[in-house]
Amino acid sequence: MTMTLDHPGTLPAAAPNADALQRQGARERRALASLTLPGAALIFVVLILPIGWLFWQSFFGAAGQPTLENYARMLKPVYVRTFVTTFEVSGLVTLACVLLGYPVAYLLAQLPERLAGLLMIFVILPFWTSVLVRTYAWLVLLQRTGIINTWLVDAGLISEPLPLVHNMLGVVIGMVHVMLPFLILPLYASMRAIDPVYMRAAANCGATPAQAFRQVFLPLSLPGLAAGVGLVFVLCLGFYVTPALLGGGRVSMWAMQIADNISVYGNWGAASSLGVVLLIVTGIILYAFKRLFRTENFGGTR
């Protein structure tokens, strides 16, 4: 393109020139692509290969014989329930994170950069404490004789302590605490990238603040929201410690079932088949989600 502009007199020779350009372009693309080789090789060795191995192993029984028993086992009620619970908990946590995280990210995005940076410390602060410590801290707060129930009873607001923990509610509270930063960070980044001029333009056109938010800001923030939702949802699927401690034994998630299978069954296939199923179902859900919201940069923000 630029060549033809630079040499307007060589128009008759355009065809061979275009060919050469195309060849050169292809060469350049190959050269650039080859730069990704080390990265691709690393991903192949540390990600693709082990997952392939996991998949392969899931078709073998304890004595090394090829079998489908590892998959047939998953029809037992305990597996079905655990599987459903896993997606139920992940969905609830993701929803709670959106409801709590969106206003926080919005507030941070409206504040002057310096103040937002300061407040961001509070968002990131939970990262600095171990998950185990945070989980035990929630026990202290939520249990029957915990701080919240003691206050409520002393204040005469309730007569019987509320069941805040050792159930699904406790698990969701604990997990939301861990997951919230993963939603806020990508969302905040995408909100910052929205030019405030758009909102002023909407106001100029006669939109009320609520209308401007709904019709301009919200759609523009959706890619960041989708990235956060995907991140939170997928991370939730693999939770182990928090549901084990805050669920009181009633809320059993897939990761706990995988751990059980590793210890109870003498073969890796019994556990890897569970991993394979989770991977596939998660992939399907994310694909469906992507189609539903037509988000191109799902799982990451530009």
Added chain:
Amino acid sequence: MRKSMKQGIIAAIAAVGLSTTAMAADTLTLAGLGGKVQEDLTKTLFKPAAEKVGVELRGESHDGLAAVRVQVQSGAPGWDVAHLGAEDCAIGAAEGLFEPIDYSVVNADGIPERARGKDWVGTNTYSVVLAWRTDKYGDNPPKDWKDFWNVEKFPGRRAMSVYPQEMMEISLLGDGVPRDQVYPLDTKRSLAAIAKIKPNISVWWSSGAQSAQLLKDGEVDMEAIWGSRIAGVIADGAPVKFTYQDGVIGFGCVAILKGTKHLAEAQKLVANIVSPEIQARIPTMMGYYGPANQKAFEVGKFPPEVLAQSNQSPENAAKQVIMQPTWWAEHMQDVQEDFKNLITQ
């Protein structure tokens, strides 16, 4: 500068290499479940036993049979001996993970038959007991698992373990099965009994620390809990008491990993760990635990308060049921899933 650093690193690597080869000759590695229990067992049993054999002891920790399995499957286990729960020893033995115990070296005379196998031997006992809050029940506490199951006479919040081991046993006792008829476990009756008590179980605990915290904070009023965990709760001044009545005695055990390069030394180490003399250290040094070798009570002289505390003193042992690890090794897979299915409903 750079060169000297490089030389230093090479020298350091060489030194580490030398020291490991020097260590390999007379060092045994024993892997246990970690935490305070392993610390105490090392002090009480493993260290003195290693001293008698004349080897250095290196401690490692694992999180159960799966880790031991990986070590053996690697072909060159980094551990020589593993300390596990007896049901895991029995499962591992069935999978062929261990070397046979050489009973011409290991004298198992005082160890009950249930507490040893061809490939493993019990090292210590623990009890699952009934504990309760005295501020809740006062002078009329629950006496046994039948009372634990009696929610009309003993209302209150209860806790049990998420693992079926011992919970299945106590559910049968609670349902009225006499102590000597618990095995082989009637799983149907046991699960039915657990289904009955389920609405009154506030928490199914998954770790020892958690079980202790539940009782200490008054989150539950009575609980099936490891006797060893009660010690800390009572020492913290919590209004808590427990009974050995209808307790379930479980075992810790050791097994020698298949493929160890120190088989002869490992056999000697095991022999010393279970010898009456070293076992006799348990009642005084590890309150609420007991020796696996009953001859420890013949060898050692214990003050009455120590005997009253030990789960394995003849008087306390008579009130309890001895767990059968081989039953669990055979049935763990089915029972585990049925039990979990029941409690997560």
